[in-house]
Amino acid sequence: MALGRRLSLRGLCVLLLSTVVGGQVLELRLKDGAHRCEGRVEVKHQGEWGTVVDGSWSLKDASVVCRQLGCGAAVGIPQKAYFGLGLGPIWLLYTSCEGTESTVSDCRHSNIKDHRNDSYTHDWDAGVVCSGFVRLAGGDGPCSGRVEVYSGEAWIPVSDGNFTLPTAQVICAELGCGKAVSVQGHELFRESDGRVWAEEFRCEGEEPELRVCPRVPCPGGTCHHSGAAQVVCSAYSEVRLMTNGSSQCEGQVEMNISGQWRALCASHWSLANANVVCRQLGYGVAISTPGGPHLVEGGDQILTARFHCSGAESFLWSCPVTALGGPDCSHGNTASVICSGNQTQVLPQCDHFVSEPAGSAASEESAPYCSDSRQLRLVDGGGPCAGRVEILDQGSWGTICDDGWDLDDARVVCRQLGCGEALNATGSAHFGAGSGPIWLDDLNCAGNESQVWRCPSRRWGQHDCRHKEDAGVICSEFLALRMVSEDQQCAGWLEVFYNGTWGSVCRSPMDDVTVSIICSQLGCGDSGSVNTSVGLREGSRPRWVDSIQCRKTDTSLWQCPSGPWKYSSCSPKEEAYISCAGRRPKSCPAAAPCADREKLRLRGGDSECSGRVEVWHSGSWGTVCDDSWSLAEAEVVCQQLGCGQALEAVRAATFSPGNGSIWLDEVRCGGRESSLWDCAAEPWGHSDCKHEEDAGVRCSGELSPALFPVLLGTRTTSNSLPGIFSLPGVLCLILGALLFLVLVILATQLLRWRAERRALSSYEDALAEAVYEELDYVLTKKEGLGSPDQRTHVPAENYDDAEEVPVPGTPPSSQGSEEEVPPEEEDGVRSSQTGSSLNFSREAADPGEGEESLWLLQGKKGDAGCDDVELSALETSSVTFL
Known part of the structure; x- marks a missing residue:
């Protein structure tokens, strides 16, 4: 019932609308766009064109406009008179489409009248961007890729069978993409969707749009093809040589640029x-x-x-x-x-082993009349003007060893590639280790050679290096792009890295195409805007470039024409602040929530706990100047990273110069701070240093297990194995094995020590028993010479009582008379016995003294090192009984 009532009301609205507009479909057009299918929406009423207010404008409304005009699907609804202010009346205040209608007349909308009388202005004119009838999909941008046409419901690929260059020229012109420079086929269709456009286009090349080109149905309704047609459009097309000679x-x-x-x-x-x-x-x-x-x-x-x-x-x-x-x-x-002339002419191969003389005025004019098959490139540096140096020869790409590698060698590479001047000659595989052969070693360029392989060096392919010594360069034409913001990702001040320094970009006359390319290049969506309401930016920096005007054919900001590089291309208030559609709150460089630990890292060292100190600030990594850098600051860094104690505070870019901003200068720590952020320093970004002054540290390396994911980065994930063989598991196994080994060694040593103590104790007891047995034997013999009643009892077990046994000094003068032993002598005997026991223990512990120790048991004299009291006592006994 409710649905029927709704349909009835909708039918009534349509009937009323038909009455208002005289029963005719509203005529539409898009004005002031780059092509027929984008622009300001205009409606014709009573013979006069007027505009539509964008107050309630939606993508559903735009979809109906695109469908009515045969312009494919709606891809954008720029507002606030994006395509310029209209003229004449403002006919419609709003439209309310479901998105499935065939024409705008089928939608609900306001009364058609001139709403300028209701205080509305053209500042709110609605706009539409339609995809058009044709598009190029799957390429590097809107101007290259697979040819697809819109059926009204879906995009359908066009067969490469009988697809011609004139047809491609019409497509490129219609899309505002310059001229077609290549037509390719053989891109296989998706298995899940085998639909192919059932017509062949027979354009002559002068048609304004593909949809007006003559078409021929494919025989039998099936187009012969080997794949989808692919077209590459370019702003650069046609080359010629112009000369006054013959x-x-x-x-x-000369090149043809847009005619x-x-x-x-x-x-x-x-x-x-x-x-x-x-x-x-x-x-x-x-x-x-x-x-x-x-x-x-x-x-x-x-x-x-x-x-x-x-x-x-x-x-x-x-x-x-x-x-x-x-x-x-x-x-x-x-x-x-x-x-050289005719294409079939064959030139002799260049003699690469003949080096240009050092200091010669070598240049391209002196290049030999020969064919050079070698090629040069820079790899893994983020662009064609920075990276590992590689040479193609004999079908293989190889590298250059960094032995003797310096700026003179790098100058030749940068000039040969058209990359300007050399900024840095890097070694030790700064851009990663290459593979394949190492073609050159001990290079010694003068700096003005025409090609790097014409410099003096070892013979081709001879070296004593490994790929960890691969050479690299950074040229002045190396470019990088970033946005700088405290708290936003994909929104901030736009900066470009050029000539070794980050600098701002000027915003005039940055249009929608330019902003779209910037946002896409940074992975921040395909649209954005320039924010002109932000205040002046703090600090000073280069303002590198102005007057950027990108084209649809450009796939990166580097391809966009602009003014020349200048240190001050515009005033500070004209620095560009970009907000992309993909903007979001900024997360930390390693993990969220953001802790100080994740905002500090070491780079360029020989371990995770040594290297150049880098800090995260304003959305990018930067370095620390070595002014005032000491062991106290290094201690804070090492402790913050869980790397143990600081061994060395490294200065003067020992771990190679960094790039980007120098965030900190004059850092002054006490040594006990928990974070480098707690130390005193100059304001962020304020320094008078160069990257040749970057600070570094070398720590003892006692990593905390919790810090391994942070310090190892993606290696923890990429190198991990299932289960216990992940990196933490392997580390635990190694540490456990080491601990077990230490415990085994300690237990073994303890057992050996206890065994030696037991053996030593037994030996001492046996030795003492031997001494007392001898004393007992001496006393027994003496008693045997006298009366049995004079025998003195010596306890068998309590050896301590032996000190009370009187030892006669001389034979008695008469029987029955006894001489008391003076206390001094008694003490001397006790000391002698006790001392002999200690002496035996000492000598028994020294195997080298074994033979000399026999003198005591044999009643012989010892050496001068023995105890005098002990010797005299036993000597006396021996003399007495002999």
């Missing part, structure tokens, strides 16, 4: 780039890239984009390209090339 195989290099021919600047032009141009034009290989005056007078504006070709690419636009910050270029500094 040879077509040499001249000034305009522009010469290329020579400031970053390399022989590898020239090789690609010669091959692309069918002119053989590049012999040289002569400099000097330009070859052609006049011409259009010079293109400052820098191409970073390896030399193996088929087209110049297939090479990595950097347009951001391109330097100003005069007409006397344009790129040129001399090609």
Whole structure:
């Protein structure tokens, strides 16, 4: 009942709407967009175009607009007159579509009248971005990928059977993506969805849109194909050589950019780039890239984009390209090339083992008239201008050993790749260990050679290195991007790393395409906005670049044209603050909740507890200056990381210079603080240091088990094994085994000690018994010479009573007379007996004294080291009874 009432009310609304608009469908258009399927929404009423207020504008409303115009699906609803202020009346105050209607006339909406009379302005004009009839999906951006068309319900791929370049040119133009530079096929369809567009497009290349091109149904309703058609569009297309001479195989290099021919600047032009141009034009290989005056007078504006070709690419636009910050270029500094001629001409291979003389004025002009099959690249550095140096030779990529590696060697690499000047020559596999052969060792470049393999070195492939010694470089054209914010991820001040330093980016005239590329590059969604209401930023830094204008064909900020690099490209109030759609509260670098421990790390050392000190602040890692750096500060760092005691406070970037910000300077700790954050220091980011002054520590290495996940990072996870063989389990097994071994050793030593004590005690008892037996024997003999009544009783067991036995000094003068032993002599005998027992114990413990100890048992004289009292007593006894 309720559903029927709702349908009746909706039908009544539609009937009333039809009465208002005269029974006709409202005519729509999108105005001031980049193409027909995006722009400001305009409605035609009584012969006059007017706009729609975006107060209640939703994606459902936009979907109906796109469907009515045959523009595919709605992908965006920019508001607040994003496409500019309209003119004339404001016809609609709102629309309320379900999203399934065929036209806007089928939706509920306000009365059609000029709402300007109700105090509404064009500042709230609604806009729509539709996907269009065709799109390129699965590529690096909206201008490359698989060709798909919209059926009204779903996106369906187009077969590569009979797909032509003119059709691709129409698609690229319709999408605002420049010109088609390649058409490919053979991308297999998804097994779960085998649908293929049932028509073949037969465009001539001049049509404004794909949907108006002639179409031919596939025979039998099934298109012959080997996969989906793929198209690559580019702002760069067509290359030519212009010269005042007669040879077509040499001249000034020019490219067609959006229908305009522009010469290329020579400031970053390399022989590898020239090789690609010669091959692309069918002119053989590049012999040289002569400099000097330009070859052609006049011409259009010079293109400052820098191409970073390896030399193996088929087209110049297939090479990595950097347009951001391109330097100003005069007409006397344009790129040129001399090609060998016919493509079938074969040049002799270059003699790579002939080094250029040190100090020679080597340059591209002196490049040999030969074919060079070697290629150069930088790997694992985050871009084409930083990383591990690798050379392709004999079909294998190999590395360079860092023996003797310095800035002169790095300069040759950076210049050869068109990456500017060398900032740093890294060693010890700074960018990770490579694989394959090590082609060069003991390199000794002068710095002006044309190619790195023309520098003096050991013979090719000869070395005494391992890959842990792989060489790397960081060139001035190396670029990195970040957002700086205290508490936000994907929102903050935009900074670019250039020429070895982080600096700001200027916001003028940053448009929606540019912001979208920035957010996508940072993994923060595909849309965003420039915030102009934030206050001035604290601190000073370079403001590197201004006038950035990205194109749809650009897949990263580095490809976007802009003004040249300058230290102060704009005023401080023009620094860009970006808010991306994917913004969220910032989490800690390692884990949440954020503790001081996760905001401190060591890098570049030979263990987890040694290295360059880095701290996390404002969304990025930075270093600490070594001003005032001492063992007290190092102690706090080691304790905070659970790395035991500080062994050394390292200075002067001993663990290699860091990059990014220098967050702390003049740190002063007492040594007992629980965190480096508790120590006194200069304000964050305020320092007068360079990275050559980065501080480091070397700790004793007593890691707390709880800190292993933090210090080892992803290695804890990636290297772990199931069950007990995870890293913590292995560590526990090792520690347990060591503890068990220590306990076994201690127990063994204890048992041996107790056994020796028992043996020694038995030996002492036996020795004492032997002494007393001898005394008893002496006394017995003496008593035997006299009367039996004179025999003195000696207890058999209580040896302590033996000290009371009188020992006669001389034979008696008469029978029956006894001489008392003076107390002194009595004490002397007692001391003698006791001392003899200790003396035996001492000598018995020394096996080397065994033979000398027999003198006492035999009644012989000892050496001068023996006890005099003991000797005299026993000597007297012996004399008496002999």
